[in-house]
Amino acid sequence: MTRRGDAAVRTGASLGVVAGVVLTVVAAAAGWGGADAPPPPERPVADPAAAEALVAAWERSLTSRWVVRARVERRRGDEVLVDAERTTVQAPPDRLVREAGTVEGRLDGREVGCAPDPDDVPRCRAGAAVPPHPRAVAEQVDALRSAVDDPDGDGALYAVRARGDCFSLVQQRAYRRPPFGERARFCFDAATGAPVLQETWRGDTVDRARAVEVREVRPADLEL
Secondary structure, X not given: OOHHHHHHHHHHHHHOOOOOOOOOOHHHHHHHOOOOOOOOOXXXXXXXXXXXXXXXXXXXXXXXXXXXEEEEEEEEXXXXXXXXXXXXXXXXXXXXXXXXXXXXXXXXXXXXXXXXXXXXXXXEEEEEEOOOHHHHXXXXXXXXXXXXXXXXXXXXXXXXXXEOOEEEEEEOOOOOOOOXXXXXXXXXXXXXOOEEEEEEEEOOEEEXXXXXXXXXXXXXXXXX
């Protein structure tokens, strides 16, 4: 397996959708044009400028400050498999993700997590030290670039197209477990850089995280 392929797998594992996952103000949602429907089939055509713009937007999303409250869902055809709300707080180097009564992330240089105990009382823990934030960002950006870049001329894993602050990805060569499925779409908030739409299609299953609120970070947002 090529090194590029290995890096593409790391992209999915690290970023999730942003593989969780991971990456829209309510008033702007209507302007994205059919976020509930898959993008129309496109002939994969590599656009190096769009690929570089995606990498830059992704890096900005990892280094800027924002709070995104998003609706997260998974659908298979007409069946809803997951429907939840997720709030992500990012104030580099700190980042917390709240979903379904749990909290996970990094705070003060350490892994942190909170979850309810059997009596439904929240319990929090501090885990191992995490890598320096700049290094973690560089690893994720390099992994994404390996999936959309074509330095050797033999075809990137994904062809990228851009429309404003949104990017569509189409798989263009065979790969057993593509990190962003066969197709994906990512949109970013122009003001903050926050990910406001993340969609991946794998067969007849779509994973979607769509923001319903984007705002500035408040001190209380980083309290466990």
